[in-house]
Every structure is written in structure tokens, then in C-alpha cells.
Amino acid sequence: MKNLKYSHYFLWTTLAITGTLSCKPPQTEETGPANTTKKEATGAIEITPENHDDKMSSVLGTPKHNIRSIGILVYDGVNILDVMGPRYVLGQVMGAKTELIAVNPGNIKTVMGVELVPNTVMDSVDQLDILVVPGGFKGTLLGAYDSRIHQWIKKIDQTSTYTTSVCTGGWILGAAGLLKGRKATTNWYQAEEMLKRYGATFVKERYVNDGKYWTSAGVTAGMDMSLAILNDLYGENYTQAVMLDMEYDPAPPIKGGSPEKTVPEVYQMMEAMYAMGIVPLLDSLDGVIGK
Amino acid sequence: MKNLKYSHYFLWTTLAITGTLSCKPPQTEETGPANTTKKEATGAIEITPENHDDKMSSVLGTPKHNIRSIGILVYDGVNILDVMGPRYVLGQVMGAKTELIAVNPGNIKTVMGVELVPNTVMDSVDQLDILVVPGGFKGTLLGAYDSRIHQWIKKIDQTSTYTTSVCTGGWILGAAGLLKGRKATTNWYQAEEMLKRYGATFVKERYVNDGKYWTSAGVTAGMDMSLAILNDLYGENYTQAVMLDMEYDPAPPIKGGSPEKTVPEVYQMMEAMYAMGIVPLLDSLDGVIGK
Known part of the structure; x- marks a missing residue:
């Protein structure tokens, strides 16, 4: 493995394994083999089993509500x-x-x-x-x-x-x-x-x-x-x-995505299509509900 | 039902019901009750059971490959x-x-x-x-x-x-x-x-x-x-x-989504996290494959 800059790592939490931040809260330590080999970080962040809670909190901040x-x-x-x-x-x-x-x-x-x-x-x-x-x-x-x-x-x-x-x-x-x-x-x-x-x-x-x-x-x-x-x-x-x-830096191939940015003939076609599905339902439901 | 401009419609195809263009190709007519009441379109597009193939094709064009x-x-x-x-x-x-x-x-x-x-x-x-x-x-x-x-x-x-x-x-x-x-x-x-x-x-x-x-x-x-x-x-x-x-006119709340648009401390933390998951795997797989 010559192209990557790392050699030895511990499996910190399943965070990294799953590619998500959420799978385990950083407070828990029940994951991964308890390999405490020190990570050689490329960047300024050096994360170890001892400091990871603090490091992540300092980077990510504290939420204003406790969402569970x-x-x-x-x-x-x-x-x-x-x-x-x-x-x-x-x-x-x-x-x-x-x-x-x-x-x-x-x-x-x-x-x-x-x-x-x-x-x-x-x-x-x-x-x-x-x-x-x-x-x-x-x-x-x-x-x-x-x-x-x-x-x-x-x-x-x-x-x-x-x-x-x-x-x-x-x-x-x-x-x-x-x-x-x-x-x-x-x-x-x-x-x-x-x-x-x-x-x-x-x-x-x-x-x-x-x-x-x-x-x-x-x-x-x-x-x-x-x-x-x-x-x-x-x-x-x-x-x-x-x-x-999620690499969310969107770049659609053309402009569009709102009625204003859509050419009128396409917009009208879509509106007609939606109406054909929705309006009869609204009619029947209005009958039932008496709205 | 006072707020909408439509009164009677036929259920043209399941296209409109499902909100997607794909569920049935427009060439098929096996869907919906055969109600031929003429649609009163709001826009320039008037779609009837007789003309809908042509209308849609004229708006949407013909694909350069036949994708099935x-x-x-x-x-x-x-x-x-x-x-x-x-x-x-x-x-x-x-x-x-x-x-x-x-x-x-x-x-x-x-x-x-x-x-x-x-x-x-x-x-x-x-x-x-x-x-x-x-x-x-x-x-x-x-x-x-x-x-x-x-x-x-x-x-x-x-x-x-x-x-x-x-x-x-x-x-x-x-x-x-x-x-x-x-x-x-x-x-x-x-x-x-x-x-x-x-x-x-x-x-x-x-x-x-x-x-x-x-x-x-x-x-x-x-x-x-x-x-x-x-x-x-x-x-x-x-x-x-x-x-x-899909109303795809994206507007993220802040800039980001690429390494360049991410503040260095966040980028480095994410890179370190990814590395911790991927690098040991690459190491072990390289061993197996002998790459």
C-alpha cells in the first residue's frame, strides 16, 4: 500500500467504518478492537482513543438542543x-x-x-x-x-x-x-x-x-x-x-427545478400531469370530508 | 373544492397517480378507468387520451438511445x-x-x-x-x-x-x-x-x-x-x-461539500476519520491480493 500516507491505526469507533458520524455517539467506547496504537495524522488533527471526545467536540461544537x-x-x-x-x-x-x-x-x-x-x-x-x-x-x-x-x-x-x-x-x-x-x-x-x-x-x-x-x-x-x-x-x-x-456541492447539468426556471411548455405539461392525479382525489376526498 | 381550477378529469395513466414519468411508458394504455371526459387544461397543454403520446413526445423529445x-x-x-x-x-x-x-x-x-x-x-x-x-x-x-x-x-x-x-x-x-x-x-x-x-x-x-x-x-x-x-x-x-x-434547485444553508469549501479543521477531522476506517482495510486487502 504505497499511495496512502498511513500505516497503523486503531479502529476508533464504527463512525469511521460506516462513514457516518451518527452510528455511535462519541461518548460510547464499546466499539472496535481496543488497539491503542497512536494514529499518525496527516493534518492538524491528531485523534487518539484518549482525546477523541474532546477533539471532536472542539471541532464540531455542542448542540443547542439534546436530540436523542x-x-x-x-x-x-x-x-x-x-x-x-x-x-x-x-x-x-x-x-x-x-x-x-x-x-x-x-x-x-x-x-x-x-x-x-x-x-x-x-x-x-x-x-x-x-x-x-x-x-x-x-x-x-x-x-x-x-x-x-x-x-x-x-x-x-x-x-x-x-x-x-x-x-x-x-x-x-x-x-x-x-x-x-x-x-x-x-x-x-x-x-x-x-x-x-x-x-x-x-x-x-x-x-x-x-x-x-x-x-x-x-x-x-x-x-x-x-x-x-x-x-x-x-x-x-x-x-x-x-x-x-455527502459531498453536497450540487451542480445540476442545466438550470431548472422550480416553475420559474422551467420552460413554460414543460412546466404546463407537468402541472397538467400532477393535476390529473391529484384533482380527482381532492374532489372525492372533499366529498367525504365535506370541506 | 374551491381553490383549484379543475373540475373533471380522466385518470390518464398511473404517471400522474404516482407522480413519476416512468411507471408506465406513454405507449401503453392499460391503466386507469377509460374515462374519456375531456380535460380542461389550465396552461397551453391540453392533454386528451387521444393526443397524449404525441403531446408528451413533442414536449419531452425522443431519446438518442433506447433504454429499457x-x-x-x-x-x-x-x-x-x-x-x-x-x-x-x-x-x-x-x-x-x-x-x-x-x-x-x-x-x-x-x-x-x-x-x-x-x-x-x-x-x-x-x-x-x-x-x-x-x-x-x-x-x-x-x-x-x-x-x-x-x-x-x-x-x-x-x-x-x-x-x-x-x-x-x-x-x-x-x-x-x-x-x-x-x-x-x-x-x-x-x-x-x-x-x-x-x-x-x-x-x-x-x-x-x-x-x-x-x-x-x-x-x-x-x-x-x-x-x-x-x-x-x-x-x-x-x-x-x-x-x-424533484424540485431540484438546490440551496444548501452554508457553503461546503468539497474539501476546498470546508474549513481546514473540519476537513482534517473528516479525513482522519475516513482514514481510520479505510486504511486498515486496504492494508489487509493488499496483503490478500498482493497488490
Whole structure:
């Protein structure tokens, strides 16, 4: 092994093995063979088993809230990227357990067909420090009218530190009554009208926070929102560590990603397509709910 | 339902229901109740069951290659976002089947613990139009030394239209011998040295293509690469449609995401952490392989 500058190392924690900051809090020492060979660091940081807690804390800072539990609600028809962006980013909150919480028992069929195994179900979870409600399409609209989901979200919200949504997940938070009188954002499709249904004021931003309520625009905005939450919690060093881990320095090949940056014929086609899926459902659900 | 401008619609295809372009190719008509009520479009696009193929083709264009099969290799320790970015973007290639292909039977434990259900296994797949090899950390390095994976990748590569990698997935393509003499990129950690091991020349870009070989930088660069492939295949209208669907107009809360944009103390800490996981493995594997 000639190209790399290292020779002997101890397996400090599974942090390094898994490539994530979160898998073990730095406070625990139960991992890896207890090889105490001193690390020869290339940079200014020399990390040993004796100093790693202090070194990491000095670089990463101390969070302003003690976050121990993070839950992402998952349901059939949830958008896989709405889930996985926050799962990846918030999963790096050190010392916190991050779980995919299903509405019903069984595996989850996400919107494009990827099948996930959730960690637990809604009925088994009474408290979370961070709640993420991701969006989707048909499944989300059904969720937005499901009183069992509303009740659970309201219960969790009573003691959460952050209550958040990604994309059309904002419709569910809205329908649960949590966005009333608040500023919020959601997926671009009829964003203002949809939020108005729930008494919220649409703000055209990538993510919006109003107190502890954080909402994001469509799908990939969940990553930006999650990074902003991390930034709120820990400050820039921590956020930079996670951004470097995910090499998040985005460079799309062309401009786009918002109605304004999309050529009108493409935008109109997409709007028509979305409408064809959503509007009949809204019609039928309005009939049921009498809204 | 007063806030929306629509009244009656037919369920055109499951495209709209699922919120994706890919679930059914527009050529098929097997979906939805055959309600032929004419759609009252808001924009310039009026889509009816009779004209929808033509309308969509005229907006979205015709692909330069006929892509029918897309496969993403998954293995224990794969990075969930390396997988899901391309799954979401390339899953929107109309008429193509997109599958998660496992190295071994059974569910996949991704790097941060999310459990996925793959669609099929490597031994059942002989041909793909697009192959995506995502990265991870320890599991990826083991994959980079697994001759069964090399053989399968080389077989698929013989007839693929695009052979691609995300993040450290480039180490696997490299170890299979496919990047020899080519320009490529990979995750930032020791990128140049790692690619040199496999005879490739590191180019510091978000994604790099050398002929049909497309490689991307770390984790989230897989989304940019996948969009660039879509753009190569279909051109800008199609890419814009997908970018709007995923609202990909990224706005990270702070700058970062590359070694250059990260403050030195954070960068050095991350490099030290990565090294502690990777270097002992490289040492042991070098011993086995005698590299």
C-alpha cells in the first residue's frame, strides 16, 4: 500500500467504518478492537482513543438542543427521496436514534416502487425530538385526510423540538392543524392554494421555519432543510462535516427545478400531469370530508 | 373544492397517480378507468387520451438511445443516497424498468442502517442498458476486491449503453478494470490515489464521462450525474421535467461539500476519520491480493 500516507491505526469507533458520524455517539467506547496504537495524522488533527471526545467536540461544537430521537413517518406511496435526504442528513446527529416509522405494520412501497423495511410503527412511538413528515403523491393526500395520522402527529408534536415536513408532507402537517397561522412552504404544485386550505401562508423559499415548525419545498429541498436544521442545532462546523461526508456541492447539468426556471411548455405539461392525479382525489376526498 | 381550477378529469395513466414519468411508458394504455371526459387544461397543454403520446413526445423529445433496463447494484454497506439519487432520476426514463440488483439474496442493510428490499440478484441479470454502481465505505472496499462482482460487472458492461458509478462505487468499476486509461472521478477521500490504483486519471469534476463510462464524485453527485445522463439521452426539456418533479434547485444553508469549501479543521477531522476506517482495510486487502 504505497499511495496512502498511513500505516497503523486503531479502529476508533464504527463512525469511521460506516462513514457516518451518527452510528455511535462519541461518548460510547464499546466499539472496535481496543488497539491503542497512536494514529499518525496527516493534518492538524491528531485523534487518539484518549482525546477523541474532546477533539471532536472542539471541532464540531455542542448542540443547542439534546436530540436523542428522530423519526421519519413512512407510508405506502411516500417519496423515497423525501425520506432518504433527511434520513441521511439527520441520521448524522450524534447520539440520536433515527427511525423510519410506519403508519401500518409491514414493508413500505415507496412512490416509485422501492420497498423499504421500516424500523417501527406509529403506535409504538410516543415521543420524538425531531419529527419528519415526508411527502409523496396519492398516498400523501390520503394521509392528509387520515385522522389516525393527525392524532399521532399532534401527540408527537406536543414535546418535539422540531416538527418538520418535506414536499407535500406539508399537506399532512397542515391537515393535522399544525400550520394554522404559520408561514410554510411545500411542493410547487398549487403550493399557495394547498397551504391556504390549512390556514398557512405560503412563503416561496427552499425551506421555511416558523418557530419549531420547519417545512421544505419539493423532494430534494428536504436535504437543504435538514442541513439547515443541523446548522441551527450545531452551527457551521458540524454542517460542513456532514456536507463533506455527502459531498453536497450540487451542480445540476442545466438550470431548472422550480416553475420559474422551467420552460413554460414543460412546466404546463407537468402541472397538467400532477393535476390529473391529484384533482380527482381532492374532489372525492372533499366529498367525504365535506370541506 | 374551491381553490383549484379543475373540475373533471380522466385518470390518464398511473404517471400522474404516482407522480413519476416512468411507471408506465406513454405507449401503453392499460391503466386507469377509460374515462374519456375531456380535460380542461389550465396552461397551453391540453392533454386528451387521444393526443397524449404525441403531446408528451413533442414536449419531452425522443431519446438518442433506447433504454429499457436500468440496474443499480446494491450490497450490504452501500450508501442509501448513492442508490436513491440515481434510482429516482433514472427511474424516470420512460419505458425502462429500473431495478435494485443485489449481490446476494436477501434484504440489504445500507450504510446507515436503512433496510431495503432488492428487486433481484446479480446472478439473474445478464444485460442492462444502464448500470449504476453506487458506493459506500467498508462494504464498497470489500466489493472492490470481490472477483464475482468484477465478473458480473464486466459481463453487463459488454452490452451496456452507460456504465456508471457514484462516489466510491468508482473503486469497484476501477477494480473490475473498466476505468483503465480513462478519466474518472470518485469520492473526495484520496480520490487521485484511489483512481491511480486502477489506472484511471482523476478529474476534479462533479461527474466525468469518458465514452460510455460516467463516474461521479461523492454521494449526492450521483443525482447530478444521473440528471446529466438524462440530459445526454433526451435533452433539456426532459431533464427539466424531472428536475421540476424533484424540485431540484438546490440551496444548501452554508457553503461546503468539497474539501476546498470546508474549513481546514473540519476537513482534517473528516479525513482522519475516513482514514481510520479505510486504511486498515486496504492494508489487509493488499496483503490478500498482493497488490
